[in-house]
Amino acid sequence: MSHEPFPTDGTTVVTCGLPYANGDLHVGHLRGYVAADAYNRALGKLGQETAYVCGSDMHGTPIAVNAAEAGVSPESFALEYHEQYQETFPEFGVEFDNYGHTDDATNTELTRDIVRTLEDEGYVYEKEIMVAFDPEEGQALPDRFVEGTCPYCGERARGDECDEGCGRHLEPGEIEAPESTVTGNPAEYRERTHRFFRVSELQAYLQGFIDRLEGTENAKNQPREWIEGELRDWCITRDMDWGVDYPGEAGEGEDGLVLYVWVDAPIEYIASTRQYSERVGADTYDWEEVWTDDDGEIVHVIGRDIIQHHTVFWPAMLHAAGYTEPRAVAATGFITINGKGLSTSRNRAIWAREYLDEGFHPDLLRYYLTTNGGLQQDVDFSWDKFQSRVNSELVGALGNFAYRSLLFAQRNYGGTPDTDVSEAVADRIDEALAAFRAAVNDYSVRAVGEAALDLARFGNEYIQREEPWNLVDEAPERAEQVIRDCVQLSVALAVLFEPIAPDTAERLYDQVGADGDVHAVTLDAAHDAPAAEFGEPDELVTKIEDDRVETLNEKLAERIAESASDEESEPTDDTETMDLEPITDDRVSFDTFQDLDLRVGRIETAEPIEGADKLVRLEVDIGVETRQVVAGIRQLHEVDDLPGTRVVLVANLEKSELFGVESNGMLLAAGEEADLLTTHADSPPGTKIR
RNA sequence: UGCGGGAUAGGGUAAUGGCAGUCCACGGGGCUCAUAUCCCCGAGGUCCAGGUUCGACUCCUGGUCCCGCAACCA
Numbered sequence: 001m002s003h004e005p006f007p008t009d010g011t012t013v014v015t016c017g018l019p020y021a022n023g024d025l026h027v028g029h030l031r032g033y034v035a036a037d038a039y040n041r042a043l044g045k046l047g048q049e050t051a052y053v054c055g056s057d058m059h060g061t062p063i064a065v066n067a068a069e070a071g072v073s074p075e076s077f078a079l080e081y082h083e084q085y086q087e088t089f090p091e092f093g094v095e096f097d098n099y100g101h102t103d104d105a106t107n108t109e110l111t112r113d114i115v116r117t118l119e120d121e122g123y124v125y126e127k128e129i130m131v132a133f134d135p136e137e138g139q140a141l142p143d144r145f146v147e148g149t150c151p152y153c154g155e156r157a158r159g160d161e162c163d164e165g166c167g168r169h170l171e172p173g174e175i176e177a178p179e180s181t182v183t184g185n186p187a188e189y190r191e192r193t194h195r196f197f198r199v200s201e202l203q204a205y206l207q208g209f210i211d212r213l214e215g216t217e218n219a220k221n222q223p224r225e226w227i228e229g230e231l232r233d234w235c236i237t238r239d240m241d242w243g244v245d246y247p248g249e250a251g252e253g254e255d256g257l258v259l260y261v262w263v264d265a266p267i268e269y270i271a272s273t274r275q276y277s278e279r280v281g282a283d284t285y286d287w288e289e290v291w292t293d294d295d296g297e298i299v300h301v302i303g304r305d306i307i308q309h310h311t312v313f314w315p316a317m318l319h320a321a322g323y324t325e326p327r328a329v330a331a332t333g334f335i336t337i338n339g340k341g342l343s344t345s346r347n348r349a350i351w352a353r354e355y356l357d358e359g360f361h362p363d364l365l366r367y368y369l370t371t372n373g374g375l376q377q378d379v380d381f382s383w384d385k386f387q388s389r390v391n392s393e394l395v396g397a398l399g400n401f402a403y404r405s406l407l408f409a410q411r412n413y414g415g416t417p418d419t420d421v422s423e424a425v426a427d428r429i430d431e432a433l434a435a436f437r438a439a440v441n442d443y444s445v446r447a448v449g450e451a452a453l454d455l456a457r458f459g460n461e462y463i464q465r466e467e468p469w470n471l472v473d474e475a476p477e478r479a480e481q482v483i484r485d486c487v488q489l490s491v492a493l494a495v496l497f498e499p500i501a502p503d504t505a506e507r508l509y510d511q512v513g514a515d516g517d518v519h520a521v522t523l524d525a526a527h528d529a530p531a532a533e534f535g536e537p538d539e540l541v542t543k544i545e546d547d548r549v550e551t552l553n554e555k556l557a558e559r560i561a562e563s564a565s566d567e568e569s570e571p572t573d574d575t576e577t578m579d580l581e582p583i584t585d586d587r588v589s590f591d592t593f594q595d596l597d598l599r600v601g602r603i604e605t606a607e608p609i610e611g612a613d614k615l616v617r618l619e620v621d622i623g624v625e626t627r628q629v630v631a632g633i634r635q636l637h638e639v640d641d642l643p644g645t646r647v648v649l650v651a652n653l654e655k656s657e658l659f660g661v662e663s664n665g666m667l668l669a670a671g672e673e674a675d676l677l678t679t680h681a682d683s684p685p686g687t688k689i690r
Numbered sequence: 691u692g693c694g695g696g697a698u699a700g701g702g703u704a705a706u707g708g709c710a711g712u713c714c715a716c717g718g719g720g721c722u723c724a725u726a727u728c729c730c731c732g733a734g735g736u737c738c739a740g741g742u743u744c745g746a747c748u749c750c751u752g753g754u755c756c757c758g759c760a761a762c763c764a
Contacts, residue, residue: 218695218696218758221694221695222693222694226693226694304695304758308759331695333695333696334757334758341757371702372701372702373702374702374703376695376696377696377703378696378758379702380701385701388714388715389714391725392714393713396727397727399725400724400726400727401724401727403724404724404725405723405724407723407724408724446703450703450713461727463724463728464721464722464728464729465729467722467723470723472723540725542725543725614762615762631764632763632764634762653763658691658761658762658763661691666763666764667763674764
């Protein structure tokens with residue numbers, strides 16, 4: 001890796017975070033993939049040798065669990081999404097040079113290879129650790145699938161950290177009185193041999209790395225404190241079936257261990273580059289030049305939730321295994337919908353498929369997502385803003401300039417007037433090219449888009465100021481000059497805008513009859529002469545009408561409301577298909593039941609707890625006193641409707657604290673969705689339940 | 691609540707400690723080849739409270755709000 005400005009002599013790879021093959025694509029995903037695609041295209045425009053690769057992340061517990069629920073193998077479950085992604089990306093102009101997945105042979109073999117190297121280099125050690133095990137389910141319970149009592153302070157704690165008490169990190173096996181967080185079954189410890197990666201030995205290296213790293217501010221700063229603090233070794237194996245088998249001597253995977261998903265996932269970046277290289281030949285693009293040579297340039301575009309993996313564990317692995325370190329990590333912010341957090345479960349999302357089905361051109365969304373805010377900023381999506389930006393910027397500024405210029409040129413000259421571009425306009429184009437180059441070196445796709453839009457605005461200003469329509473008769477030479485300039489500006493716009501809106505750029509390039517492939521040319525093509533003759537231009541971008549936006553807003557609102565009411569009706573509709581837990585065989589004595597002090601309560605006040613999805617803080621009148629209780633009941637119950645509701649409260653449950661709010665008692669509620677229990681006559685608050 | 695990131699006009703985005711600028715939207719006026727562009731005028735802003743300073747969006751202290759990760763009394 002160099003720190004020379006782009007273009008460098010080295011070979012670049014641009015990657016984006018692997019989509020997890022577990023659900024449909026929405027605008028939140030698209031933002032990162034489009035940004036990385038645009039960035040890669042922009043690098044190409046600078047003449048940088050580059051490739052854009054990615055792949056689906058197929059492993060990990062959530063896929064295993066969801067596949068089991070769907071009654072299919074994890075492999076076919078994940079593959080189905082993988083294929084869907086593979087089809088969808090090109091529809092948005094996101095064109096990977098290679099798109100693989102983490103379960104293919106290239107990746108699994110390379111992963112085992114790298115792990116073996118880590119072992120050979122002495123970065124891996126075995127350690128016997130006690131792993132929590134659910135004997136009834138016959139299932140190991142890694143990390144947060146177990147909780148119990150902290151051996152240091154006696155507080156309730158998670159398997160890996162005493163989160164509520166002393167805050168200590170807990171090693172597997174330390175926690176006392178473990179139980180499964182999935183089934184609630186008491187867990188027992190079994191001794192297992194796991195493998196650890198000595199990240200701690202790479203601390204000095206990582207400190208240097210983070211100083212060299214380029215990219216967005218959040219990616220460069222967030223890991224600092226961690227890298228400069230105490231680095232712990234990293235357990236890289238898991239007790240699971242689904243994943244890359246650990247490269248064991250006795251036969252791979254024989255001991256039932258797979259690699260932690262965060263080991264094989266980023267290695268897909270390398271594997272995918274390699275697949276590309278092998279397909280096109282090393283003469284065209286050599287993956288080893290990127291990943292093992294000093295002048296390979298690796299640029300990761302990721303979501304800001306996975307910064308730590310890409311700035312600590314990943315460079316540690318690369319360094320220890322003898323690979324090139326990343327030059328830049330650019331972390332994108334998130335997408336909100338109408339100012340609220342995108343939520344797939346509540347259907348508050350704009351789905352990739354939905355957008356296309358509405359018939360909008362992909363370039364419009366590409367433009368919106370890449371230029372609405374800085375890369376690391378959160379960006380809000382609304383159909384209103386979408387319309388406004390498309391109409392005023394793409395239609396009004398860029399589309400209108402190209403259309404009026406080319407139409408005028410075609411009608412008056414049948415194409416490009418036969419004269420040279422003025423020096424002033426050539427200079428203005430150079431200015432735009434410089435802005436474009438600076439944007440790329442700044443990892444700012446937003447500024448790439450701005451460079452084009454600014455030039456379009458200049459074009460409108462220029463043609464307006466010169467009024468060629470008044471000059472054709474009075475000063476024909478002058479008119480020719482102006483229109484020649486405007487046609488050249490259109491050529492430049494096509495070249496500059498290609499990374500952001502590849503198809504729009506291609507159509508514009510066609511309209512001016514330019515030679516060559518606008519996707520392949522470099523920035524100097526902005527000065528290339530257009531065709532002497534070309535036909536009448538078409539509208540580049542279509543305006544979005546108001547009633548269209550109204551309809552879209554209604555659709556979205558309806559859908560969100562619908563999915564909320566679906567959730568409400570689900571528990572009753574689905575009783576037949578629901579897996580009901582068997583009635584437990586253990587009988588309890590009446591005395592044991594008497595130990596519970598259950599009371600009728602009436603909710604007095606209710607307010608949501610900041611930052612929690614389901615929790616609500618309640619004041620509950622139980623006759624003798626009013627209790628503050630925290631309950632996770634927002635799936636089914638509107639916070640505003642709660643006051644006045646009669647509920648059943650476990651009054652003598654030990655106190656606990658959630659999100660920093662004390663909970664003094666527990667409400668009884670049915671099922672996963674927490675359907676509240678109530679009384680049907682009018683027992684006053686405080687009445688004992690028996 | 692722990693860790694981290696962030697906050698500049700209605701929406702974006704700039705400003706080595708030195709006149710808060712710019713794009714879109716908004717109000718008024720003008721122009722018109724074009725999918726209503728351009729020009730002129732106007733209204734509107736540094737999250738809050740302290741501090742350092744001749745001078746603070748910028749530096750320091752405290753707070754508020756938003757977001758991510760973790761924790762979601764089931």
